[in-house]
Amino acid sequence: MKSIVIAGALAAILGTASSRPLNFRRDYITEIVYVTETLADAVIYVDQDGVPYSTSTVEQSTTATSVEVVTTSEVTPTVTPAVSISAAPVVVPPSAAPAPPASSATVPSFSFVAPQPQPSSAEVKNESTTTAAVESSYTPPPPPPSPTTPALAPESSSPPPAPPSTAAAPTSSQAPQADKQNDNGLPNGVTYDPFTGSEGNTRCKTDTEVADEFSRMGSYKVVRIYGMGCNIIPLAVQNAQKNGQMLMGGAYLSNKGNGEDLSIVITTWKSTIDQYAGGSWDIMKLFSVENERVNDRDMTASEVVDAIRRGRDQLRGVGYNGPVGAVDTVPATLDNPSICQASDVVMVNCHPFFDQNTAAEDAGTFVKGQIERVKTACNTNRVVVTETGWPHQGDANGKAVPSPDNQAKALSSIRSEFTSDVFIHNSFDSPWKSDWASSFNAERYWGVIQ
Structure with a gap:
């Protein structure tokens, strides 16, 4: 008182x-x-x-x-x-503070490594049950100037509305659960990027080079492209139609300043489909809003989920009704099941070369085991492997040794385990990329077509 x-x-x-x-x-x-x-x-x-x-x-x-x-x-x-x-x-x-209980904290089974300055296909696997993600398999540089490349508008924090369409669009942005139980897989495909040149001197491939390479990829019935750089969307649609191929489209989102605007990517797809495919979206079988951005700590899982929903709503509005989702590594996907739940189909990159205990001839067994883990965690019976492969040059990673012979063994092993829903990474070598220790100096040498 x-x-x-x-x-x-x-x-x-x-x-x-x-x-x-x-x-x-x-x-x-x-x-x-x-x-x-x-x-x-x-x-x-x-x-x-x-x-x-x-x-x-x-x-x-x-x-x-x-x-x-x-x-x-x-x-x-x-x-x-x-x-x-x-x-x-x-x-x-x-002395007065009690020690924290030993069982109170959950220790993750893997750790993230900060992204390196250049793109990499590195996804390190120490054991089949313990996986440590390292760096993205594809980080395109800003597209060099090209007379055929439309100028990109500045990244917008609130995307403009999708162009009007007469196609009926679902009102809900939630993933249709029926799609997750669809076992009708795609023919095995291959990944493709439109960049060439050398490290520090990257340029876009010419229209003629793209047409030639699509022709050389003719045995692969589905080709995955990652964004809209170098005018790749209209070039891919025209050449895929000519070769009887299908496409997996995507947007390269990033918070690091070199990402694409999701709305502009979708608008470009719409105008391309109208101009070169008579308005039919049959050529595009999958769409991903990002590639390994959660793994690289560039985006959060909630940001990716939001992008999936925005992308799906906009794509439905322009007439595309196929699966929409996001691509990340196996460990990032296992740690963030919300990405699975938001996606129409689960998509992951899985590279056996980065498991030091996996030899080339066991590559397919390794990938199969990882995909079963993802199926269990995501409660789905369909997972699309959007990247997997083996380099033909570089440094050894334990039992994983890069060489032309081992690349052939690894691809044979993977194909023996998967007859559908697998994209081999990469169609051609990427001399424009750079290497460092965690990529085992193999980053440029994943091409399977020589």
Whole structure:
């Protein structure tokens, strides 16, 4: 009670001083108050990521002494008193804090490695049950200037509405559950990028080069492209039609400043389909809004889920009714089941070369085992392997040795396990990429067509 009275008196005095000047002198003497209280301190334990997982309390007696003596003072109109209140923290001695329970924190079975400066197909596997993701398999540089490449508009935080269409579109952005149970897979395909040149001197492939390479990919009935750089969407549609091929489309989203605008990618697909395919979307069988962005810590799972829903709604609005989802690595997918749930079909990249215990002839067995894990975690019976393969040159990674002979063995092993829903990475070598230790100096040499 005394403390309350004193606090009230002080507040009244200070309040008066702050509202109008005092021109008289008075003596104020406060009482000395000793208060002893028993406090319960909260101790919060967090894991290595700063996420709280346990709390406890420790009782501690604290004696506070408040001594305030105000002597004769004079307040003039030009002086504005300042009041500062601070509380000293109570420190719990180490001996008083209980050790956190050993079973309270969940330790992940793999760790992420910060992305390297250049794209990589590295996805390190130490064992068939423990997987550590490293770097994206495809990070295109900003497309070099090209007379056939339309200028990209600046990235927009709120995408413009999709172009109008007479096609009926579902009102819900949720993934149709029936699609997840569809076992009708695609013929095995191959991945393709439109960049060439050398490290530091990257350029777009010419229209003639793209046409020639699509012709050389003729034995693959589905070709995966990753974005819209280098005018690849209209070039891919025209050449795939000529060769009787289908396409997997995608957008290259990124928070690092070199990403594409999802709405512009979809608008480009719409105009291309109208111009070269008579408005029929039959040529495109899958669409992914990103590639390994969660694995690379470039995007969060919630950002990817939002992109899937936005992309699906916009694609439905322009007439495409096929599966829409996102591509990430096996470990990133296992750790973020929300991506599975938001996708019409689950899509993952899985590279046996980055498991040091897997030899080339066992590549198919390894991929099969990883895909079974994804099926269980995502509660689905269909998973599309959007990248897998083996390099023909580079450094050894334990039992995984790159060579032309081992590449042939690995591809044979993969094909023996999968007759559909697999994309071999990559169609041609990528001399424009760079290498580093974690890629085992093999990043340029994943091409399967020589």
